[in-house]
Amino acid sequence: MICFIKPLGRFGETTGKFRSERRGLHLLVAVLVILSGMARAVDKSNFKKCDQSGFCKRNRRIQPGSSPYAADLDSARLENGVLHLNVLNTQTGILLKLELYALQNQMVRMKINEVSPLKPRYEVPDVLVAEPEVASWQLGEKSESVLEGSHGNAMSFVLTAQPFRLDILYDGQLVTRVNSRGLMNFEHLRTKKNVDPPQDENEEEKKEEEGEEQEEEVADDSEIEDEKADGMWEETFKTHHDSKPNGPSAVAMDFTFPGYEHLYGIPEHADTLALKTTKSDEPYRLYNLDVFEYDLDSRMALYGSVPLMLAHNSDRTVGLFWLNAAETWIDITSNTADKSMFGRMMDYVKGDQEVPEMNTHWISESGIIDVFFLMGPKPYDIFSQYASLTGLPYMPPMFALGYHQCRWNYNDEEDVKTVDEKFDEHDIPYDVIWLDIEHTNGKRYMTWDKHKFPNPIEMQNNIASKGRKMVTIVDPHIKQDNGYHLYKEAKDQDYFIRNKDNNEFQGWCWPGSSSYPDFTREDVRAWWASKMSPELYEGSTHNLFTWNDMNEPSVFNGPEVTMHKDAKHAGGWEHRDVHNIYGFYVHRATAEGQIARTDGRERPFVLSRAFFAGSQRYGAIWTGDNAAEWSHLKASLPMCLSISIAGIPFIGADVGGFFKNPDTELLTRWYQAGAYQPFFRAHAHLDTKRREPWLYPEENTAVIRTAIRNRYALLPYWYTLFYQASQTGVPPMRPMWVEFPEDSKTFAMEDQYMIGSSLLVRPITDAGATSVSVYLPGQNTTSMVRHTVVKEETRWYRMDTFDKMTGPTQVSLSVSLTTVPVFQRGGSILPTKERVRRCSSLGAGDPYTLKIALDAQGSAVGQLYTDDGHTYNFQKGQYIYRQFEFKDNKLISKNLAPVSEYNSKSWLERVVIIGLSESPNHVSLISQGGNTQSLEFGYSVQRVLSIRKPAINIAEDFEISLT
Incomplete structure (x- = not known):
């Protein structure tokens, strides 16, 4: 315990003493931490590996092959556009129910649960912002072994009866295979077996007379020992005992992404951006834990868990969202699939006979199988689809940035x-x-x-x-202290989590003995x-x-x-x-x-x-x-x-x-x-x-x-x-492949990234660095001005020197301590505020500078959003959202807000145009009322035009012309 906790008192201070409540264990902890100095490191033995977690060990030892699960195609029926059918475990006779949904916004949902569980199984509430809108399936012809269905011309599925398997397609291309490796496992709720028969011969009769159910079954010794070894009914880790009153309840499924070599997501791990294979290593673990000074290059669990995985190749991006809040382990393997191995389904995979693929195996300790397939096909589509399920990010106040x-x-x-x-x-x-x-x-x-x-x-x-x-x-x-108002109120109202004996749960944290409110309520x-x-x-x-x-x-x-x-x-x-x-x-x-x-x-x-x-x-x-x-x-x-x-x-x-x-x-x-x-x-x-x-x-x-x-x-x-x-739902900080999805050189890149679509950042992360290599993509971009796919050179401009470079290229830059390699992408317009203030709120009314970096066509586009910076009045239309477009030597500002009632004091102080081939003779401003005025400007040897003091309110329509 000691190695995990920070000092509970204040050490090394010249004033103050330990208070009385910091004595005892607190003082012991304090002394030991001081003695340990700064030589701390995470003790991995305090955290489980897969073979120390019974449900993970049980499921991971299942070998690919013939699955015991069979779909009953005769039970298939459509209700309100949702496909319902039964899936039978042919080894145990346990019947499961499968629901397959076609969802709006190009998504598919699959839920699997027991038909008649002994008690309800946990289904995660509150994460989905609403029940997703269903888009009806249309079923095709059904044979004895295969059922097909489709929604529109894009989404379709092929369901194979025995062994159960589901193939999901988009635009006729196979996107994901479900249970194709036969690793599905659904541990049904059951009664506990007992090797000893009842001692009282009349006990069973008494229970029957009292209407009680017989909850125990007699089993032989070997079966009992196997269950103990597998941690099915109880488990001990170090000195901690898990009583497992409901017994084994794990769920598992394999998902294969044919045609993909790169997977991402499932944070949080101190690992690479592109997920690694785990064949000879620990699986990725999702289990929120307090791990200080965590190891790097590790798949062990950290503080948070998002069971979302993305697969990306040059043609498309797809996503998989596993909605389960229990401890979860994920194995990843890669291999090359021979199309002939998988029969006609692999005909949907385009290309040569050998197809790269990523195999994943998801294992959760409890709950149900509830999984969403996000069809993309582009990265931005995935972000939108996922946000439609779990919610859009909140709009932070300006000070928070x-x-x-x-x-x-x-x-x-x-x-x-x-x-x-x-x-x-x-x-x-x-x-x-x-x-x-x-x-x-x-x-x-x-x-x-x-x-x-x-x-x-x-x-x-x-x-x-x-x-x-x-x-x-x-x-x-x-803190457990009846004189502490938070504790007293929560205790009196029975707000705390309880332990297995139904008493108030007590654990140690910073205050010492502590209780934990049940925030699920x-x-x-x-x-x-x-x-x-x-x-x-x-x-x-x-x-x-x-x-x-x-x-x-x-x-x-x-x-x-x-x-x-x-x-x-x-x-x-x-x-x-x-x-x-x-x-x-x-x-x-x-x-x-x-x-x-x-x-x-x-x-x-x-x-x-x-x-x-x-x-x-x-x-x-x-x-x-x-x-x-x-x-x-x-x-x-x-x-x-x-x-x-x-x-x-x-x-x-x-x-x-x-x-x-x-x-x-x-x-x-x-x-x-x-x-x-x-x-x-x-x-x-x-x-x-x-x-x-x-x-x-x-x-x-x-x-x-x-x-x-x-x-x-x-x-x-x-x-x-x-x-x-x-x-x-599109994040401001983005991997390179999000903006350049066709460029395979970016797929595993993690030492540089994009901020929005306009800035490329390559931080210096090595001691004593005097040079750094930066990759500048190009030749595979979507025109930000015309919003069409065009093959044109991509220009990049260094923010500090205005040097122009053309991608795709790998450049080596000399760096000093003052250097941060940041490039503005050609075709972009950045809104900035250049005046120095002591905090963001004091700059609310400051003027703007627009930094325009021209693409090969001499064009650029960008947006500016602003509001009061702290209230929800923007939801009532009190905001400014402008688009700036430079084309044919004209900068035009237009309103993007359908309703805009916000008045800004900010005005346009300066316009900087980078990459202009020659100086104009004249620069003029046409304001919203049609008034025209000449503007001062300067042109540098770096081919940078600086237009001074247009002095027009940033909320107005205007045009600046170069002639």
């Missing part, structure tokens, strides 16, 4: 004041300052240490007077949400926002540092059923509380460590307890990209690394990288040296200052991308 300053812990109000003033003194902008667990009264959340933070409202108001915000940590473990979430109001969260204001940490949930003395699986939730569900969704519910309740505290006027900001599918609706997440090492900086890129394409775009990694002390170069490079990630926060462990930007040599402080300022200059672009994400 600025820079966040955090550490464990800012000591007191004077410390907060000093840090805030130092940012101004060193002319470095920031938006939010954070307080970790030490700000509370003995780790009692939503309270304050009265000695160190005696005037929290005044402190927040001082921060807010500068346009800034504050975040405090609020974790879901509640709507009434508990409503209670928690109410606590976000300033009236109930004493010392809080509307400028205080929230950080939900430890919500996997983390239980220091629990199995794998989390909650026992046989703990009890509302509705009779075990924790094993809901584990991966617990943090999602905490996040949701907190965000809903922030919205409710202003009667729905203000947007929330909540950072969560644990997450699941649908978490994008409630706020931001981060990659957890990383380390101040170059390898962790490098790993932050694929980790953020994997989470982004799994539907959660507001993602970042702790700048500088949470554990250990970064050297000056590493910290500087991390700031440069973090400035180009969606969530931009510096954070550090209690034991680390203070590392605010001004504590380093001036040359490094200057580089960090520039990196943060560059972030603020691009806030209009970031804000526009997040608005577009909130409407389409």
Whole structure:
């Protein structure tokens, strides 16, 4: 336990002593952590491998081959467009029901459950925003062995009876094979066998007379021993016993993607962007866990789980969403399939005899099989389809996209004041300052240490007077103290999770002995949400926002540092059923509380460590307890990209690394990288040296200052991308293959990425780097101006030098400490704000600069979205959404908003056109009223035209002509 927990007291401080509640175990932990120093590393023995998890071991040993499951085609029927039929396990005689849905927006859903289970099996609620709209199947001719169906001219299926197999096609091309390897397994609920007969001969008669059911069956010793060995009815990991009262209940299925060699998604793992094969390694594991200073190049579980997988090749992108909140393992293998092996179905796969394919095997401990197939065919289509199921990302307030300053812990109000003033003194902008667990009264959340933070409202108001915000940590473990209002209320109202004996679950976390609210309950979430109001969260204001940490949930003395699986939730569900969704519910309740505290006027900001599918609706997440090492900086890129394409775009990694002390170069490079990630926060462990930007040599402080300022200059672009994400599901931070889906060189690329469609970023992630290689794609793009597929050269312009390069090409660039290779794509227009302010809100009325990078045709296009930056008034039409298009030497601004009632004070200060072949003789502005005026301009040797002070309101239609 000791190696997993952070210090519970404040160590190395010159003021204050341990309080009485920090004695005992707290003091022991503190001493041992101090003695251990910084030499920490994750102890893998504290986390299960597949062969230590009974259901994973049982299912993984099933060999590909003939499946015992057979579809009863005579039972097939259409009801409201949905195909229903029975599937029989020919070995056990257990009957399952299969439902196959054709869905709107080019998706297919398959559900498999028991026909007559002993008790209901868990079906994940609240993740889907609504029941998907059904599009009816039309069934074709049915033979004894095959049933075919289709929807329209695109989606179709072929269902083979014995062994059961389902092939899904799109546009006549095979997309996914289901159970083609025969790995399907559905562990039906059953009664427990007992080797000993009843001792009382009259016991059975008594039970029959009392109307009781006989719940035990007699079995031979070998069968009992096999079940014990397989962990079917009970299981022990280290000292933790899992009683498994419902017995084995795992579900498993294999899915094959023919014609694909690259898979992505299923975060969170500290691994590569393109998923690896697991044939001789551990499967990927989805099980939310508190793993500090995690190992890299690993498939072990981390803090969050999104069971979404994407397959991509040069022709199409498809997705698979496995809706199950229990512990899940996923095996991946690759091979080349001989078309002759699979009969006529492989005729649908185009190309030569040998076809590459990726095989996946999904195994969950409980629940049902509920899987969605997303047909694409393009990456943007996948994002839209997935968002239609689990929800569009929320629109964050503008301040949330600025820079966040955090550490464990800012000591007191004077410390907060000093840090805030130092940012101004060193002319470095920031938006939010954070307080970790030490700000509370003995780790009692939503309270304050009265000695160190005696005037929290005044402190927040001082921060807010500068346009800034504050975040405090609020974790879901509640200190067991009847004098603590949160605990007393939850206890009195029976809001806590219970243990297997039906008593209040007790686990150790920061406060010591703690209880955990059952956030799966709507009434508990409503209670928690109410606590976000300033009236109930004493010392809080509307400028205080929230950080939900430890919500996997983390239980220091629990199995794998989390909650026992046989703990009890509302509705009779075990924790094993809901584990991966617990943090999602905490996040949701907190965000809903922030919205409710202003009667729905203000947007929330909540950072969560644990997450699941649908978490994008409630706020931001981060990659957890990383380390101040170059390898962790490098790993932050694929980790953020994997989470982004799994539907959660507001993602970042702790700048500088949470554990250990970064050297000056590493910290500087991390700031440069973090400035180009969606969530931009510096954070550090209690034991680390203070590392605010001004504590380093001036040359490094200057580089960090520039990196943060560059972030603020691009806030209009970031804000526009997040608005577009909130409407389409397309993430702002994207792998290269999303923008260049036909270019196979990008498919495994993870050291560079795109921000939107306009910026290519290649962070420096190696110590002492003097050069870096960058790949600039080209010749396979869709024209951003004409929205048609055209084969034209792709131009790229360095943001710092305006040098033009033409893709596709691999370039080697010389770099210094001040260099961050960022390229603007030809054909794009970036909205920026160049004036330096101390935070984002103070720049709300500042003028804009448009940076136009021309493509080979001399054209470019871009958008700008803006609103008040913090309320929901944009939902009432109070926003500006403009499109800027440069073509035939004219820049035209037009309105994209169907209804626009928002008035902006911002005006157009400058237009920069990059890649213009020659200087114009004259530049004129035609405003909305038809007035024409000449504009000043300059033309440089880099072929850059700068047009000065058009001075027109950004919300107006206008035209700027070059002649």
